[in-house]
Amino acid sequence: MFDFWSIIRRFLYMIFVLWIVATIIFFMFRLMPGSPLTAFIGTTFTDEQHDLLVKRFGLDKSLFEQYSLFLVNTLKGDFGLSFTYNKPVIDMIIQALPNSIILTLFSLIIAYIFGVIAGAYLAWKRDTLVEGISIPIVLTTRSAPEFWLGMIALAFFSFQLDIFPSGGTSAAGVIYETTLSKLTSLHFYYHLILPSLVLALYLQGLPLLLMRSNMLEVMQEDFVTMSKMKGLSSWRIVIYHAARTALLPVATAFTLGVGFAFGGNVVIETVFSWPGLGRLLVFAVSSSDYPLAQGAFIFLTAILILMNFLADLMYLFLDPRVSYKTKN
Amino acid sequence: MYKRLIAVLAGFISSILLSFFVSSASAEEVRSMKLWAREQAAGPAPHTAALIIAQTLNELGLDITVNAVPWPQMADQVWYKRLDEDTWDLTMWQMVSRPERSDPDEFTYNLFHSSTAEKGYNFIGYVDPAFDALAEKQRVTMDPAARKEIIDQAQQHLADAAANAYLVHPLLNFAYDNSQFKDGSAVEQAGLGIKNIWTYLNIEPINGNKDLVAQSLDEIQAINPFFISGGTDSWITEIIWDRLLRIGPDGTPQPWAAESFNWVDEQTIDVTLRSGMSWHDGKPVTVDDVIFSFEAPMNAEIVPMYSPFVKNIESMESKGNNVVRFNLKSSNAAFLTSSLAKINLVPKHYYGPILEALDGTGNNAETIIEEKRIGSGPLKFIDWRQREQVILERNSDHFNPPKIERWIMKEIPNVEASLGQFRKGEVNFLTDYKGDPSVLANIVQEDGDITLVKSIDVGFQYMAMNHRRAPFDDVNFRRAVSLAIDRDVMVNAAWAGNAVKAGSHVSPALSYYHKDGITEYDTGVDLAKKILADAGYTVKNGRLHYPEGVVEKH
């Protein structure tokens, strides 16, 4: 179907990029102002305690030693201990990851379903009043800061109208026995609605505009004209022929969007008290918890790079023309 | 070679420039300074206070800008770099309330004793042998009246030295939903407000409500009997794990897991363990467990956080009949508060093997990945979804079981969301409100079924000055700076009336040790100007200059 070795090469290259990013991040955190131990300062904080902490976190070693240790451990999947939580960083990340994934995918899916349909519709309605009004509105939703929309949504839908809960993944006292039982609980999705709608409102602009311009382009193509000549209904032409082809770049954009939205969710996670990876990063950075911040950042990067990689692959699979060329 | 040449040249030029400045201006200008403060989100009131203070002090001819940074950066500068060449001058700082701070010892000794100046909590670098003597003496004075006398002197001594510019003791704001809890069933603890174990035990759920749902703005990092990771987790650990004594609502230690205690002499105390107690797993609480609980922190490698609290214990022995004898290294008036009421009682059969396994691994008890959390407290641990909520359940076998069925703490990282959830009833006890008190007051008025309780904090808010550096090495300058700040403006403007004026490190909440009248002093820019002028400071071109002959160290 495609060239196996070129994919392996791309994959190795991906690892290389990840290593560079990890290195940059490692040194940025080490050279950052502020001591990670300040979190422990209290009236009873003694020198002895301080020295113990320094030793425990390996801060007494030279920067180079710390770096090589960091590389070796990271390769083993060990991101070290969080300074503040005293827990393995990887555990914290694994705990936060499902929440971020669900939030991201859920809102992206809403955004893309809406965006694709609305984009196709607006392409259909080209040069009409509907389009004249819609496009500026879409551009405006893309221009509004997410957290601001979140604030307003929270004030209105949660505090004022009391339709949705205001944050977190459950009401007080609800226990999810496992991650699976959480992800299959309706209660969880009820809490997911408001943050994902706000996020989706922000995200829908891209697929919408992309879909619209692709549709406009595809609608000019000969095979669409042919379909009209065949006397097929407009509906059929749009759905089966134009949209199918116009969707290809949108699908790629979706994959790229997953990687991108992961990092961008930081703000929404903060507004809606959503225990995801982004909020973990913000917390870790503001409390100088290097290992946690590093781990979270590397994960976010890995997801982004992986998604870029998948987007390339996906193009191969989805478009018969490309896969054909690669084959020959 | 090349580098050395440049260094020599630079030294030459700078010495010429320097001599030019010193000779041309007989009085040196007081340098521009930064007032360090935390960012606004961390607490709007101190942030506003910093802005007002800078604005006020600049009227004296100073050039002060507020430098608002996140806590790690601020603490790094103020704490770890206190001895650096280019360190801090002024910083906003706060002491928060904790049960053990109901005894004045901790603040009096740790904040100002010269032994803590270099690396410990005396980061301002206040060194005064006369005060050291007072601080040491109050520790070993067991007679309360005599001790009060010394604490009074210490407060006055610090006030005269203008050691810190005390601003306010904030009023703590707590609120609960009185459609879910019987009005008035919360218990106020001196200096801590109604967020305390006595409330949790006593509060009466009504109208079908069974749970107390509290909230925390900070993320909980651990629930571990050997670890204090932040303010919030100790609210939880103290109710899962019992202590021998507890600080009572009046601020004094009283028997708890200990039926009684008895001072044999100034360095020996016998404690009788309450009989019939059991751990959450059903096994009985024994004297062995008590001794284990106090011995574990003695190994600072394994339990570093609690080790300071057992430093003064020489040895322990079981005297039979549920009695444990503590032999102390020196007499200490605060021992009951800072040790017996501080150390969590843990079951040896569960934690013993866990701590043993840590020996020699380089890890300590703070890294325990808790499969179970077993204590003997009135509430037992059920579930913790990190960064979301902690759920505790009533321990019906406890000698003093709570009336609530579950105690739940939601981790909600911002004030606005916390308040929103409280109004919606998703949270029914507002335990951590750092926002605008007037907003809360409005809400109480609007919603009707909220009981608001305010109490004076044991802690205090102040502006610290770096005594190591000129001009803060001059008591007159410190006094002028401190007295320039109108405390009424602080209370009314920065804290919106939600605080009382502060004059010392002992809060009026500790009414016994608080020195009467210490908060009564005149303030104002004019007064400050007069003090400066009397001390020889002058203002030229709008900028304050040192008295003639005084030179800043470079």
Next chain:
Amino acid sequence: MITEIYKIFRENNYATVGVGIYIFFILISIFADIIATHDPLRINFSSSGLARNLPPSWEYLLGTTSNGRDIFSQLVYGSRNALAVGLSAALAVAVLGTVVGLVSGFYGGWIDNIIMRLADIALGLPFLPFVIVLAAFLGPNSWNVVIAIGLLLWPNAGRIIRSQVLTLRERGYIESAKVSGCSNFRIIFMHIAPNILPLSFLYGSIAIGWAILTEASISFLGFGPSDVISWGYMLQDAYSSQALSLKAYIWFIPPGICIVLMVVAGFFISRGYEEILFPKIKE
């Protein structure tokens, strides 16, 4: 170039509206000292103490913040920060993207290779998290956002410009310039650069919106400076001072609207410009 810009105005409503919004804000920021009624950072006192949370009045046109600062003046001065951040980010992206695209596309070979590898790394860094780390690294400062945008967003512009240069390079007149002995520098800047300036402009105008939105997010998360008034700072201030509960809509709605206007103006302009660059979309 000038006729092109003129064309944008004449034929494209989007671009006209966008430019109109910019002119509005540019005027405001130039005359901020005259328009603003107060020092935006000054804490104001009234007869009854701190002038906190006051409703709009003639003295305080949009009321005051919880710190007793004048909201209207903050809004006015906020436009300066937004413009400064937005325009310098645009400049950074345009300059970096253009130079990189030109060099990479014209020289090719190992230079191109290295630059494209760097581009991959820049594109592999998650944007907002990176800005957060950078802000923690460099301390709270408005320029973090500009630096981050310069560091991370040049590849988008660079890649497109590079491929444009690749096609231009094969054109006859470039060949003849080479044959006639023009220096590479001359060829790049005299012959190729003018042809890709519109693209630089396009990517620059996209960066404006990005910069302003990112600055706001970073301020909101508490990584922004507290002594520089920006709209993002105002929103953060309003949020942490509980403007929602105070129902002080006049405090947190206007800065949001200003951000939206400024960003949407960037979109409008780039959209209008795109239609001129790639008229196919129009038909």
Next chain:
Amino acid sequence: MLEIKNLSIHYIGKNYRVKAVENVSFNLTSGELLGIVGESGSGKTTLIRSIMGVNPQSAKIVSGEIFYKNSKILDFKDDSIKGDYKWKEIAFIPQSAMNSLDPVYRIIDQMREILIVRGDYNKKTADKRSEELFSLVGIEKNRLRDFPHQFSGGMKQRVAIAMALALDPKILIADEPVTALDVIVQRQILDLFNELRNRLDLSIILVTHDVSVVAYLCHKVAVMYDGEIVETGPVKDILEKPYHPYTIGLNNAFPDLHSTNDFLEPISDSLFHELDDLKNTFNSLSLNNEKLVKSDKFVSLKNKFTKLNTQNEKNN
């Protein structure tokens, strides 16, 4: 069978108006092979697209009607087309089958779509019919499951023809059906047209800029120039005695399929330019075609064309 009366189509934009088709009328009788010749931009594509009802929104029909079997299928007063005749009665073979087949579906799916959605077939009968059609146009039936890009150019054209024939139309409109193909394949396809016409009793409109194709295949020819039909009649008459200078030019521009010599001198560019200039001058003076044709300059140009023509004949 198909009658077009006074059809005018203009492209109307915000600040422009282009006359694409101006006052065109013609008649197609049953079993007839009509060629429409014209250079690109002459309006021939707009003309046939209007028959298929697929012109873009900006193309406005300003006058005229189209009748199929005496029933009106298009009226200038009513922009929309009442259109069940499409594909069932009138089918279309595109210029470039490459872009006209949907790239993301297999051929069989596209066949089924026509047969099931537009015709009365079910899946089973549709597959059978598809195989039938493939054998009709000379492609192995196992290739039905391929994607469009897996076919060569000539094969694609055959696929397009098979699709056009799917629902037994009475009229086939072919837009430059062989332009993109090499000469040998061209001839194969054209022969296929002829064969099909005879076997299936089709009427065919063949639109091309290639006179030789028309000469090879058609009975009747209409020459379009600048939106108008400037000359029409039986192929022999028109090609042997061209009246319009454009026709003369066209006649010389392309190799004659009958001749063994594949090389013919192209129309001199300069002559065409002169013709265009002349026409522009006349247009700017609002003079009509008749006056143009009678003008001195035109006559001299016409002579030059004729000269060129005879030279070519000599060369042959």
